[in-house]
Amino acid sequence: MISVEEAQRRVLSAFKPIDAELEDLVHLAGRIAAEDIRARGDNPPMSIATVDGYAVRQSDSDAPRKIVGKATPGHPYFDTVGVNEAVRIAIGGVMPNGTDALVTVDNAEAAGEVVHFRTTAVQPDFVRHAGHDFKSGSVLVQAGKRITARDMALLAAGGIAQAKVRRRPRVAIASVGDELSAPGEDRRDGDIYACTGYGLSAMIQTWGGAPCDFGILEDNAEEIATIADADAELVVTLGGNSVGNTELVARALGTTDFAMETWKVAYRPGRPLLFGQLGGTPMLGLPGNPASALVCALLFIRPSLDVMLGTQQRSCSLPQRIKCGCQSMTARLSSGLPATDERRTYVRASLVTEGGEVWAEPYPVLDYPMLSVLAKADALIVLPPGAPEAKAGDRVEVIPLDGY
Amino acid sequence: MISVEDAQTRIKAAFQPVATETVALAELCGRVTAEDIRAQTDQPPDAVSSMDGYAVRQADGDSARSLIGSAPAGHPFAGTVGPHEAVRIFTGSVIPDGADGVVIQEDVDILGGKIVFTAAAIRPDYIRPAALDFRRGDVLVTAGHIVTARDLALLAAADITSATVRRRPCVAFASIGDELSAPGAPRRPGGIVASSGFGLAAMIAKWGGVPLDLGILADSAAEIATIADAEADILVTLGGASVGDHDLVQHALGARDFQLDFWKVAMRPGKPLIFGRLGVRPLLGMPGNPVSALVCAMLFLKPAIAALLGLAPGTIARGTARLQCDLAANDRREAYIRASLSRNSGELWATPFDVQDSSMLTVLAKADALIVRPPGAPAAKAGSSIEIIPLADL
Numbered sequence: 051m052i053s054v055e056e057a058q059r060r061v062l063s064a065f066k067p068i069d070a071e072l073e074d075l076v077h078l079a080g081r082i083a084a085e086d087i088r089a090r091g092d093n094p095p096m097s098i099a100t101v102d103g104y105a106v107r108q109s110d111s112d113a114p115r116k117i118v119g120k121a122t123p124g125h126p127y128f129d130t131v132g133v134n135e136a137v138r139i140a141i142g143g144v145m146p147n148g149t150d151a152l153v154t155v156d157n158a159e160a161a162g163e164v165v166h167f168r169t170t171a172v173q174p175d176f177v178r179h180a181g182h183d184f185k186s187g188s189v190l191v192q193a194g195k196r197i198t199a200r201d202m203a204l205l206a207a208g209g210i211a212q213a214k215v216r217r218r219p220r221v222a223i224a225s226v227g228d229e230l231s232a233p234g235e236d237r238r239d240g241d242i243y244a245c246t247g248y249g250l251s252a253m254i255q256t257w258g259g260a261p262c263d264f265g266i267l268e269d270n271a272e273e274i275a276t277i278a279d280a281d282a283e284l285v286v287t288l289g290g291n292s293v294g295n296t297e298l299v300a301r302a303l304g305t306t307d308f309a310m311e312t313w314k315v316a317y318r319p320g321r322p323l324l325f326g327q328l329g330g331t332p333m334l335g336l337p338g339n340p341a342s343a344l345v346c347a348l349l350f351i352r353p354s355l356d357v358m359l360g361t362q363q364r365s366c367s368l369p370q371r372i373k374c375g376c377q378s379m380t381a382r383l384s385s386g387l388p389a390t391d392e393r394r395t396y397v398r399a400s401l402v403t404e405g406g407e408v409w410a411e412p413y414p415v416l417d418y419p420m421l422s423v424l425a426k427a428d429a430l431i432v433l434p435p436g437a438p439e440a441k442a443g444d445r446v447e448v449i450p451l452d453g454y
Numbered sequence: 455m456i457s458v459e460d461a462q463t464r465i466k467a468a469f470q471p472v473a474t475e476t477v478a479l480a481e482l483c484g485r486v487t488a489e490d491i492r493a494q495t496d497q498p499p500d501a502v503s504s505m506d507g508y509a510v511r512q513a514d515g516d517s518a519r520s521l522i523g524s525a526p527a528g529h530p531f532a533g534t535v536g537p538h539e540a541v542r543i544f545t546g547s548v549i550p551d552g553a554d555g556v557v558i559q560e561d562v563d564i565l566g567g568k569i570v571f572t573a574a575a576i577r578p579d580y581i582r583p584a585a586l587d588f589r590r591g592d593v594l595v596t597a598g599h600i601v602t603a604r605d606l607a608l609l610a611a612a613d614i615t616s617a618t619v620r621r622r623p624c625v626a627f628a629s630i631g632d633e634l635s636a637p638g639a640p641r642r643p644g645g646i647v648a649s650s651g652f653g654l655a656a657m658i659a660k661w662g663g664v665p666l667d668l669g670i671l672a673d674s675a676a677e678i679a680t681i682a683d684a685e686a687d688i689l690v691t692l693g694g695a696s697v698g699d700h701d702l703v704q705h706a707l708g709a710r711d712f713q714l715d716f717w718k719v720a721m722r723p724g725k726p727l728i729f730g731r732l733g734v735r736p737l738l739g740m741p742g743n744p745v746s747a748l749v750c751a752m753l754f755l756k757p758a759i760a761a762l763l764g765l766a767p768g769t770i771a772r773g774t775a776r777l778q779c780d781l782a783a784n785d786r787r788e789a790y791i792r793a794s795l796s797r798n799s800g801e802l803w804a805t806p807f808d809v810q811d812s813s814m815l816t817v818l819a820k821a822d823a824l825i826v827r828p829p830g831a832p833a834a835k836a837g838s839s840i841e842i843i844p845l846a847d848l
Contacts, residue, residue, distance in 0.1 A: 075637055076667075079656035093815070095646060100813075124632025124673065126644030142633065142742070144644040183814045190816070199660060199848045203653030203744045204815040207646075211638025229528030229546060233479060234615035240530030240548040242498060242611070249607030252483035256603065263480075269528070338546075340607045380800040406774045406839050421497065422588050425595075425608040445800055453847070454603045 051314040053435070054349060054394050061325055061350050064332040067360040068283060070214040075205060078197045081215035082258060082359040087191040089208035092181035096126075097145040101176045104136040104158055104165055105149035112169040117160065121146055136165050145177055152176040184208065194360050196258070219358040221254050221351070222280035223247050224264035226289045227338060232266060245421065246288045246340040253347055253454055257355045259284075274302035278328055283358060285331055286351065287324070289338025310335075316435060317394040319345060341424050345396050348430075348449065381410040381429070381448045387440040390433045398427035399448065410448050427451055455718040455725075457829065458753060458788045464715055465729055466757050468736045471764035472621045472687060479609060482601045485619040486662060486763040491595040493612035496585035500530075501549040505580045508540040508562060508569060509553035512576050518568035525550060540569050549581050556580035588612065598764050600662070623762035625658045625755070626686035627651055628668035630678060630694035630703070631742060636670065649815065650692045650744040657751055657848060661759045663687075678706035682732050687762055689735050690755065691728075693742020703739045707732055720829055721788045723812035724750050745812045749790050749824065752843065775823070775842045777834055778805040784831040793842070795822035804842055821845055 052060075070084035099105065099121075106115060115136035121127040123142035131137055131148035139145070139152070157171035184190065190208045191201050197215070205213065230244040231237045244266050251261035262282060267273040277285055310326030310333070319342045324335025332354070336346045381401060399410040410431050413423050429448040433440070440446060456464075474488040503509065509531075510519055519540035525531040527546035535541055535552035543549070543556065561575035588594065594612055595605050601619070609617070634648040635641050648670050655665035666686055671677040673694065681689055694702040704712060714730040717739070721727075723746040728739030738754060740747045775795060793804040804825055807817050823842040827834075834840060 075652060076655065079659070091641070091647075093646075094813070095641065096644060121644075122632075124634070124642060124645055128643070178811075178813060182811075184816050190819075198819070198845075199653045199656035200748060200815070200819045200821075200845070201653075202656045203649045203748060204819045206637045206649035206652040207744065207815050209637050209641075209647055211636075227528060227546075228526065233610045233613050237495070237499065237613070238528075240500060240525075241528060242546075243495070243613055245607040245610035248479060248610040249603045249605075251480065252603035252606050255483070269526075340611075344604065344607075379797070403773075420587050421604075421608040421611050422592075422594065425602070425604045427604075451602075451604070 051316050054317050057315045065354050065357040068217050068219050068358045071217050072212050073215050079202050081197050083191045083193050083195050084214040084216050085193045086189045087213050089184050089186050089188050089190050091186050091209045093183040093207045097180050098178045099139045099143045100178050101154045103152045103154040105139045105145050106136045108151045110134050114164045114166045117163050216359045218260040220260045220282040221284045222262045222282040223286045224277050225266045226287050228269045230266045246343045257352050258359050259355045271302035285333040287335045380445050381408040383444050384409045384411040385442050389439045390437045392435050394435050395433040397431040399429050399431045401428040455720050456716050458721050461719045466761045469761035472623050472762050474618045475621050476616050477619050478616050485601050487595050487597050487599050488618045488620050489597045490593045491617050493588050493590050493592045495613045496590050497587040497611050501584050502582050503543045503547050503556050505558045506544045507556050507558040509543045509549050510540045510555050512555045516573040518570050620763045622664045623687040625663045625688045626666040626684035627690035628681050629670045629692045632673045634670045650747040653748050661756050662763050663759045675706035679710050682710035689737040691739045692747050745818045773842050774839050775802040775804040777836050777838050777840050778803045779836050781834040783833045784827040786829045788829050789827040791825040792817050792821040793823050793825045
């Protein structure tokens, strides 16, 4: 048996960042920047008025100023403002050449072509200077960052029409088992519907990958061997790992370029995990049971995608990484939990916020892969190996499941 | 000028859920259910074993059993287990008729072709009864729920191949201003790049809508009035600042039967927010300043989309955090202060940025949350608990 950390270390070492592709701005949200994205201009590009009023020169005397023109957004005053001259300016208007301060409308009295005000009304701080938000060449989005909706506005303001992002890693998924029928098919006697692949595909998409569902493969060498043809960065099999079947996948693939190990990983809910190389492509064999497969996906597939995408914040549930990421948080237990054995234990739980604190209520531990419980759970409580009995009120680590 | 809460109530009241459509299972993630989805089958459909071993009859006690067959998963045993008989089974195998207990393979000896074990080794609890997880007809996903990845697995197990969900509401938006140009296009003299729309489109998609970019419109009544022709569930204007947001937009749209509901909200950043009806379509007029526009979108457009999707209220996730430093008393406008978040000994701490300039997209982009300061809130001391809106997924 190996620890979760050791299994993660071995799995993650098989991946490296994927190649980049150029993408148009409108398609950048949710993608991972492959290099620092730098502004192509200052923001604002010119100095701009933040109030309605008159653009003036601070150095002028307090003599009345001659109004020589006006400036509104999109309609700048192109000449230079000279001594004792002023330009009527609207919020967002560009400060004309020669001017360096503003007088608000309220503090000015215009009479024909002349405007009067007191020198104390001249305010340089009503000017928003060129590059106040960011300067040309400054880094707007760092390499490895997932581009947010807010970043989209920032990039647009920086004049970015396209950027280099990581290609979406392709993940081929095959459900293995004679007992599986696809939803909508006539179910054969004794069969169940293959379901894990649907959830896994949706998660992979959320995490930035491109899932490719190979459908259901029967427990025989010829069918299973077809996954060797998958054009993908990662091949995932669901099922076919249980005792009696464990060797099947390995045997089925034995004829191709194949190196595979079966690990017992110290966590629950868990089953033996297969990991290896299939013609140079990493392959992960997960349990068919959806509850175990979900935990495996969080532990192994998500961080693998992070490595391929080169994301800044590794989103996995290793305790040492939690400090930086927002993947896990702590909550207080609403009821006690028994001590754990040498395996890290993930317990499905509901979350409630009360009195400013988050409380986790564990669902009763059941052996069956209860999909109904998994679907309604808000979080997984993470109990480290060898954890003592936990009492109500104790603080525990939780991985929120919203978004999955 | 009305309060944020008032504005939100009036906006939500203006929307009815959109029509529904049928969508295939694989495409359901993120969609909003329009009706309860019920299981088409029991799960598991039959009683199954949770272990590898032998299916036996409890009544036979510790007598030796004859092996009469094998039932791997997907290949059920067709006959019945009679007295002193056993069938080889595996995890997930259907329990054969007649059997009511499981003996795991580790507890079994084979003697003279017979299977031998103690009576105590017979475990009825290694049988998962049919419908342990759910029964045919059970509601698996209720109406008005956003379908998750986990729900997809649940629905697949229940033999659901498609479901009725709300159509994605279309949000048409136009950026208004003579000073605007598209990113990458040559900038106009004295002009700036239209940026809010790109953030807005990404948010609309995230909230379950379909963004429709009507592009950049000049500050002219004729151009602005073309918005009235857009086929959408909500119309949004961004900016129109050169003559004053409300004046220009309201003047231009007045000719197209614009009925104003309200147009000023006591908030910062923000304030000049227009809400009304343009013909049959609700219209939200947002500030041109990108920071104000995106904050207004979170506060007003998100609940509008949620109402169109028929989602339950309370869609703006709020949380609490402790203040890292003192905050001055607030004036009568609700303030949304850009802040970073950090975790310290299990608690969330919020640090406001020094610069709260509403023109600065860099500050909004690096913020982890908005601190909500209600109108007239007294000064808050470091360490006190305050309300936040997390920005993580935006």
